[in-house]
Amino acid sequence: MLIFVLRRLALSVAIVAIAVVLLNAMLHLVPGDPTVMILGPRATPELIERTREAMGLDRPFYIQTLTFFGNLLRGDMGVDVFTGRSVASIVFSQLPYTLTLIAASIVWSAALGIVIGCYSAFRRGSWIDLSAGVLSVSTISVPSFVMALYGLLIFAVGLRWFPAVGAGTGFWGQAHYLVLPAFAIGISWVGYIARVVRASMLEILGANHVRMARAFGLTERRIVFSYALKIAVLPAVTLIGTGVVHLFSAAVFAEVIFSRPGIGALIVNAVNERNYPIVLGCILVTTIVIVLATLVSDLVNAWLDPRIREAL
Amino acid sequence: MSLAPTTSSSPKSGRPSSWRSGWRRLAADRLGFFGFVLVALFIVAAILAPWIAPYSPTQIMVGPRLAPPSWEHWLGTDQIGRDLLSRVLLGGRVALTVAFATIAAALTIGFALGLAAGFGPAWLDNILVLLFDAVRSFPTIVFGLAVVTLLGPGLSTVVLVVSVTSIPIYARIVRTQTQALRHADYVDAERAMGAGIFRILFVHILPNVVGPLVVLASMDVPLVIATEAGLSFLGLGVRPPMASWGTILNDGYTFIRNSPWPVIAGSIPIVLVTLGFTFFGEALRDIFDPRLRRDV
Numbered sequence: 001m002l003i004f005v006l007r008r009l010a011l012s013v014a015i016v017a018i019a020v021v022l023l024n025a026m027l028h029l030v031p032g033d034p035t036v037m038i039l040g041p042r043a044t045p046e047l048i049e050r051t052r053e054a055m056g057l058d059r060p061f062y063i064q065t066l067t068f069f070g071n072l073l074r075g076d077m078g079v080d081v082f083t084g085r086s087v088a089s090i091v092f093s094q095l096p097y098t099l100t101l102i103a104a105s106i107v108w109s110a111a112l113g114i115v116i117g118c119y120s121a122f123r124r125g126s127w128i129d130l131s132a133g134v135l136s137v138s139t140i141s142v143p144s145f146v147m148a149l150y151g152l153l154i155f156a157v158g159l160r161w162f163p164a165v166g167a168g169t170g171f172w173g174q175a176h177y178l179v180l181p182a183f184a185i186g187i188s189w190v191g192y193i194a195r196v197v198r199a200s201m202l203e204i205l206g207a208n209h210v211r212m213a214r215a216f217g218l219t220e221r222r223i224v225f226s227y228a229l230k231i232a233v234l235p236a237v238t239l240i241g242t243g244v245v246h247l248f249s250a251a252v253f254a255e256v257i258f259s260r261p262g263i264g265a266l267i268v269n270a271v272n273e274r275n276y277p278i279v280l281g282c283i284l285v286t287t288i289v290i291v292l293a294t295l296v297s298d299l300v301n302a303w304l305d306p307r308i309r310e311a312l
Numbered sequence: 313m314s315l316a317p318t319t320s321s322s323p324k325s326g327r328p329s330s331w332r333s334g335w336r337r338l339a340a341d342r343l344g345f346f347g348f349v350l351v352a353l354f355i356v357a358a359i360l361a362p363w364i365a366p367y368s369p370t371q372i373m374v375g376p377r378l379a380p381p382s383w384e385h386w387l388g389t390d391q392i393g394r395d396l397l398s399r400v401l402l403g404g405r406v407a408l409t410v411a412f413a414t415i416a417a418a419l420t421i422g423f424a425l426g427l428a429a430g431f432g433p434a435w436l437d438n439i440l441v442l443l444f445d446a447v448r449s450f451p452t453i454v455f456g457l458a459v460v461t462l463l464g465p466g467l468s469t470v471v472l473v474v475s476v477t478s479i480p481i482y483a484r485i486v487r488t489q490t491q492a493l494r495h496a497d498y499v500d501a502e503r504a505m506g507a508g509i510f511r512i513l514f515v516h517i518l519p520n521v522v523g524p525l526v527v528l529a530s531m532d533v534p535l536v537i538a539t540e541a542g543l544s545f546l547g548l549g550v551r552p553p554m555a556s557w558g559t560i561l562n563d564g565y566t567f568i569r570n571s572p573w574p575v576i577a578g579s580i581p582i583v584l585v586t587l588g589f590t591f592f593g594e595a596l597r598d599i600f601d602p603r604l605r606r607d608v
Contacts, residue, residue: 015449023458137590138587146582146583286451286454
């Protein structure tokens with residue numbers, strides 16, 4: 001188990017390291033002076049000089065990257081070239097908004113998806129199963145920003161049930177502002193999770209240990225809740241773990257469309273201002289969060305499934 | 313099931329027994345056939361767009377501003393009086409171009425890298441797999457934003473971003489298949505008879521990966537189209553006044569309090585095309601390679 005965790009941790013660090021190298025390499029690969037590329041039309045000779053020095057762009061690529069990596073280990077991701085504020089503090093001030101949004105989206109969609117998936121597995125072929133099947137394929141393929149736009153159009157602009165702009169204050173205020181964006185991000189996950197849970201539930205209900213439990217005369221309720229369900233949600237856990245990448249992409253749109261604060265809104269603004277240090281900081285932080293999420297989902301899998309635990 | 317050999321005993325199980333039987337099965341799958349019709353309509357409309365569009369997509373004030381659908385303007389008009397139907401049709405051309413270009417690029421490069429990983433030495437395999445994992449742990453949109461910051465927005469940037477992020481999907485499946493086959497008995501036998509690496513690649517490996525690759529590509533199209541529209545929506549893809557479904561949505565978003573029609577006009581084609589490719593892709597998967605069912 002320990003070796004497994006260590007190996008996964010090493011992989012996670014390697015992925016972040018590759019991200020750092022890639023993002024810095026891109027600066028040097030682009031033809032022209034990278035400093036001018038970063039600053040764009042607003043570059044003044046003085047600003048160019050300051051940025052070049054601050055980011056170490058006057059030094060060779062490998063030294064610059066190594067320096068960046070060393071600073072990163074100390075939690076230093078450089079400074080915003082325009083305001084001089086630390087990139088880390090800017091990014092971390094926005095991160096909680098995005099994480100809350102992603103957590104809210106995944107919690108409601110996982111809860112509903114697991115219920116629908118289990119129901120579809122028990123009542124295979126019923127009209128609920130069939131319509132859930134078609135609906136999940138449909139919602140999976142519709143991009144989340146289209147969902148977000150319709151949410152905004154119908155429930156915020158049309159019916160005025162929910163606010164269209166901002167993040168709210170206080171617990172209930174924030175929850176109220178979360179409804180539409182979390183709906184837009186989560187809706188396709190309901191279908192995804194329902195499909196995966198249905199498939200694994202069907203497989204488990206036919207498995208030997210469940211047949212034996214039935215032969216022993218255990219009630220169906222007991223079998224489902226104490227044996228089958230735990231295993232049946234495993235693929236959903238993996239799916240969510242690997243899907244955090246897509247959740248972040250979806251969050252970018254939800255934040256822009258509902259004018260919410262967060263990493264997505266921050267990075268889009270930074271791109272429009274051509275503020276590469278901020279872009280770089282946002283990407284690194286999201287990559288780290290994503291890598292951690294994958295790690296956690298692997299560990300949860302091992303914790304829920306004795307077969308995986310044994311194999312470690 | 314009896315029409316196409318699907319068992320692993322046949323080395324070329326990825327292919328249907330014939331195109332005709334595949335077609336018959338597609339026609340029998342109602343949802344898949346519906347998807348096929350949507351996909352065909354999309355491709356025909358995108359190719360014919362310049363000739364069937366009723367107005368110029370960039371000509372302003374061909375009608376009133378933000379008008380609802382009417383006989384003159386079937387999908388209404390946008391904030392500067394451009395005809396939305398014409399813009400949607402031309403936007404379809406952009407979507408088709410991006411989808412075709414990125415999938416061709418990602419397939420080719422992914423195929424080559426997958427072969428290198430599956431056929432090459434172990435250290436190369438390890439490095440490539442690590443790279444695939446790293447690329448897959450960037451959110452496409454976020455990675456796209458980094459590239460756009462440096463290269464500036466535009467159609468070619470979109471193609472670059474989406475191809476790079478799709479390469480690992482193709483490379484992984486080619487790698488898995490190659491590894492499974494490189495020590496198959498009949499490949500060993502062929503090698504013992506003195507066959508070169510290219511003969512093994514083209515006669516044995518290629519036919520086995522074509523099926524899964526076609527299926528993956530058809531399922532990848534909706535993602536590619538959604539990413540193009542998404543980047544253009546954020547103002548980081550296609551440049552105005554060129555029409556893309558994303559830029560139509562962006563205009564619609566800006567004026568959402570004045571008129572719902574631009575948002576509706578921009579989203580309908582995205583929804584129909586992604587649905588079409590998804591249904592079609594699922595049907596193709598059932599026909600070509602039922603084994604993939606568990607992975608996707």
